[in-house]
Amino acid sequence: MASIKKIANDIGVSTATVSNALTGKGRVSEEMASRIKERADELGYRPSIAARALKTGQTGILGLVMPDLTNPLFPRIAQTLAIEADQRKMGVLIADSRGDAAEQSRAFKRLLARGVDGILVVPQKGTSPEPMPVPVVVINTASDPLNSVSADHAHGGSLVARHVADIGHRRVMILGGDPVSEVQRDRIKGMVQALRDDIEVNTSWGDEGVKKAVECVQAGVTAIMTTSDLIALRVRSNLIRKNIAVPDHVSLTGFDNMAFAPIMHPSLTTVAQNVGEIASRAIAIMDSKISGAIPDDEGETVPMRLVVRQSTSIPTHQAHRRRIP
Amino acid sequence: MASIKKIANDIGVSTATVSNALTGKGRVSEEMASRIKERADELGYRPSIAARALKTGQTGILGLVMPDLTNPLFPRIAQTLAIEADQRKMGVLIADSRGDAAEQSRAFKRLLARGVDGILVVPQKGTSPEPMPVPVVVINTASDPLNSVSADHAHGGSLVARHVADIGHRRVMILGGDPVSEVQRDRIKGMVQALRDDIEVNTSWGDEGVKKAVECVQAGVTAIMTTSDLIALRVRSNLIRKNIAVPDHVSLTGFDNMAFAPIMHPSLTTVAQNVGEIASRAIAIMDSKISGAIPDDEGETVPMRLVVRQSTSIPTHQAHRRRIP
């Protein structure tokens, strides 16, 4: 309602002076500036984002593209991103890239058409966002050459693996969800590297992997490390059916510290991302990219945190050692 | 880059004609219109949202306020909302209201300052959004007088209660998370109403309720109905500790069909919201409110769906009937 013009008229100065006073850019006397500010909030003045955007070419809006908003991590990322962006006077527009790479690039187009100042993207598994006319911040994993900032998934993997090795396990199974995912590959890479040579490691993926888990345990594996709490939960359910106790018979670990991890039984040992820190850095990087300061090209990495709960313990039960199928 | 002016110059007409041709509003000859459109996409013309917003006063952006983005339902709501909004050429800006009512109204302010055309809100438990200068669509529950559209939580409650009663349970416990939540109260109301008079019902809330659950079972309750899958999982964990089998000893139900419900053991009988339909209707209502068509003031309600899994079965185990503590 109240425009810069209204304020200018009321006080009897030009709109330019009002603009200068309010943004603190030009040369305005102390006294005039405070008179203007006073009148401005008397009127409840709010600058028109649209007008400013038109003139300056900047909308103050960031686009957020996520592969699948149902990703359980999405809420926390979105939340922190929104808060952090807000502190820099920016808004976050969401765009869903529902499953495939084509939809992902359509999401980019939509956001660009809306005139976003930059795009934050958690890329679709196995895809790289094409070059774009606005700054892009990629949240993926260290091994992605385009990665701007992410959790140190490999380090997370090493943390959990070292924990498992330290408490005495010598035959472990690693279980991933989808080998296409760079994130999961990095997690597993970290696990493998952390295990000393005298430890027997067996890696499987996906649904067959989950089934195989039971066989492995029966063959003498004493710990199963997964790349996701959801996978861990599925394994846990299968183990219950076979009457295999966790952690007494086999230890189990997840990844991401999802909502159910602390309340399932036994509570799940897992690795937590510092999502807040990641989002906060992502916005910081975006901010400097937008303002032209070219930040160090290398991707940043945020440490993960091992959360030890009751699903891991020293291997008490020793099955007859057999060949792993 | 390419503006309406550029096209006008190239073809040799006025900008007004170009605008008319592109939006299909004024009077333009067929031939001229197609020449203009052709040139427009030769140049890759995209209208400037900012300029249009400035002129029309409409930004084409909707604000989405959720009490806590970590709400596990948020992703699905946000996703469908985003998709549905996009089909109407609108964008969705997220705002987090982190916990308290004050932050919720601050979120409104932020969105309004950005010039959103309307606000979609999943209100903070026990709060009502204040009147606002733009249309507001409230997604809550039928008993909220401001509710625009929501799942029929009471009906969902009755569905699950009837299921439990039908398979033969006569002593049941109802377990809610927080009595401040209208949604949970409606769910419980539905449960209670659906149970026939000869069924003994015991209602508890929160942490103490979860503890009490074990006692209730020991006292002869054969089914526990909760208002959330998360609560159900916690109960399940407690029961395991006491060696009480589900569903053999006691049946258990959740609400919301969260990601872990099908993969926990036993898989959880629960009630699913048709989130897609809710979001889709929310956008439709918003659309008509924005375009001035005043829709029927009454809140709409979307049916819920009972998902029967393995956590419920006929009561086989009959404990000695005791007084429920």
Place this chain on the structure above:
DNA sequence: TCCTGTCGCTTAATCGTTCAATCAGGAGAC
């Protein structure tokens, strides 16, 4: 006295669209 510099403010253009008002010109009615 004249020149130069700074301060405080104004002028005016501009961003890209929309839209009410207007205008040119041909068709048809009388």
Place this chain on the structure above:
DNA sequence: GTCTCCTGATTGAACGATTAAGCGACAGGA
């Protein structure tokens, strides 16, 4: 031949901010 109506296109003024350039006035130095 004049008057009216309709069609297709134009004009020009907004919308609300930003910003480069300009302009008095006054101060200080030579």
